[in-house]
Amino acid sequence: MSTYVPTPEWIVLDWHHACIAAELLCIQRCVGCGRWRHPPRRFCPACQSDQATFEPVTGGGSVLSFAVSHRSLDPGWQAHAPYATLLVELDEGPRLLAATTTPPGEIRIGQRLAVRTEALSEHFVLVWADPASHDEPASMAPRARGNA
Amino acid sequence: MGTDLWGTTAIVGVGETDYVRGSDRHVCDLILDAAMEAITDAGLKPADINGIIPPPGYMSAEEIAAHLGVPDVAYHVSVLMGGASPTASLQTAAMAIAGGLADNVLVCMGWNGYSALRPKPDARPTKRVMNLGPMGETVRNHYAPYGLMSAAQHYSLYLRRYVDTFGIPEDAAAAVAIACRNHAQLNSKALMRGTPLSRADYDAAPFIAEPLRKFDCCVETDCATAVVVTSLGRARDLVHPAVVYLGGAEGHPEPADEIANRANLLELGIHRAAPRAFARAGVSPHDIDVLEIYDCFTYVVLLQLEALGYAEPGGAPAFVADGNIELGGRFPLNTHGGLLSQGHCWGLNHVVEATRQLRGTADAQVTDAELALVTGYGDLGDGSVAILGRDR
Structure with a gap:
């Protein structure tokens, strides 16, 4: 059964479109000072620049x-209960936040993760995260979908 | 700052409907019944009211005025902090009165918290909804797609962190659930009066969103409450002993509109509100006789007690143990049963109960109660505090 998929607008929509175009997880980054930030914001809280990209x-x-x-x-999520949602x-x-295929009992705070994205519509990507294999840095983990 | 604000206003009227699961009444009738009761309780007439703070959603100040027969609204404002709204509204009411914008301010709350999702077959339909305020966009865009739609799920993101950081035992919050249920047995309006909760019941209940089990979660109810605030000078000419608004504050985490990117997941709005409120009231945590703490979830009570200074971080489980928060203990907590067992009226029922305690007319009266502390909490971690005292 499918789950709720929102129809974002404004700069949240820009973020989803950037992820869909790149087929990777992208995050907003300040052109002025280089800081990463999420969720998307109009102004950089550090330098107040309104120039930002999604990288x-x-x-x-x-x-x-x-x-x-x-x-x-x-109902779509209830079918999977109990299920974990990760704060990554x-x-x-x-x-x-990220959805995960990992059973709740196997998740620990501090655990290394590899993150990937799945487009659920032309305007929305869901972020997935699961433990990185062999405790390697996530960037070294085998590629699944997207960034992983 | 504010020396002519704090301690210059008072709560003079309170009203509350029954707390039920499945009402025959329209949500607007609930709100208006409680409002009229509060005005009458104060010994006032609707024409005496000239300031209105409506609930977050459901009804506007203009509608409330028109239905009650308030002819001249000189000031109104909506406060959108979820469950922190009603307690934060007291400071707004006090400012309006102290600033001369209004004389008698009506603060309203009411909703069909149970029936909205489960209307009785013969219930009169309504399209009226709560105003989710700032959290609406965040939940819609960032949480609900991940299966986190309810407050229990959102807050479990930091309650898990709390449990993990301090090694909080699995039964740490049981004392809060049981104290509230015990107090509800004494409250004539409590939904859970007649339904005691044993420790075995608590332990056997299923998880909703870890670490929250069923009895860690408040009861969704249909209900309404209202209070009337006026100047202390006018209050002394009215029916009941004045209950003085000694000090209050609101606070918001940073960022307030979402949880994940807070530098410290466990630093909530109340951590910022509490020191402001105590300083404004000129009292310290250990001066307080009665605690009416916003209890949407038991673990949220633990976090607030720490933020208020009743325990070190991670120390609230010891504070709530050994009868300390029961009637007869040092810090009786939620003497009406709270949201957990009286019913969920967004914490304005806590203000009503604190007022009754300081009048000396509560069903579960704390002997010689002179100072009461009320908190509000909601909207992904906003906080509000009100410190009320008997007129001396």
Whole structure:
């Protein structure tokens, strides 16, 4: 059963379009000072520049925290309960949520991850993350889809 | 700053409907019933009200005025901080009064929190919805696509981090759930009156979103509450002993509109609001007699107690143990049963209960209660604090 797919707008839509065009996870980066930031913002919180690009990231990161849901209002997700949602800290710094195929009991805070993207529509990519194999840096892990 | 604001206004009227799961009443009727009860409780008439802070959604200040018969609204504002809204509204009401913009301000809350998703077959339909405020966009764009749609799921992102960081035991929050349920047995309006909760019941309940089990989560209800705020001078001429608004504050995490990119996932709005509120009221945490802490989830109570200074980070489980938060303990907490067991009225029911405690008319009365602390929490971690005291 399919899950809820939003129809983003504004700079969130720009982010999804950048990921879809690159077939990789891209993250917003300030042209003024080079800082990465997520979710997309109009102005850089460090230097206030409004010039930013979306650039591919390495796809490496780690588990900062995670949610394990035993109930979901979304029938598509309920079919997979209990399921984990990861709060990923990318090696570049920004953090985002990611779906995972890893069973909740096998997830640990601090675990290394490899991140990839899956386009669910022409306007939305879902981010996936699973443990990087053999504790290698994620950028060295075997390529799956997208960045991994 | 603000020396002529703090301690110069008072809560003089309170109103609340029953707390039910499945109401025969339209959400607007609930809101208006509580509002009229609060005005009447104050010994005032609708024409005396000239400031209105409506609920976050459902009804506008203009509609409320028109239905109640308030002829001249001199000031209104909406506060959009989710469950932190009603308690934050008290500071807005006080500012309006102290600044001379309004004389008597009505603060309203009410919703069909149970029936919105599960209407009775014969219920009158409504298209009225809550205003999710700032979190709406974040949930729609960034959380819901990952299967995180409910508040329990969103907050579990940092509650997991809390448990992991401090090695919080799995039963750390049971005392909060059980204290609230025990207090609900004494409250005439509590939804869970007559339904005690044993430790075995708590332990046996399934997880909703780890670490939250069923009884760590509040009860969705249909209900409404309202309070009337006025100047302390006018309050002293009214029916009930004045309950003085000694100080309050709001606070927001950074960024406030999403959780993931906060430098410290465990630093919430209340960490910023609490020191401001204590300083404004001129009291310290250990002066407080009654704690009415926003309890959408038990673990969120633990985080707030730490933010307020009642325990070191990771120390709240010890603070809530051994009857400390039960009626008769040093810091009775949620003496009406809270959102967990009285019902979920976005914490304005906590303000109503704190007012009754300081009037000396609560169902579960704390002996000689002179100072009460109320918190609000919501909207992905916003916080609000109100410190109320008996008029001396």
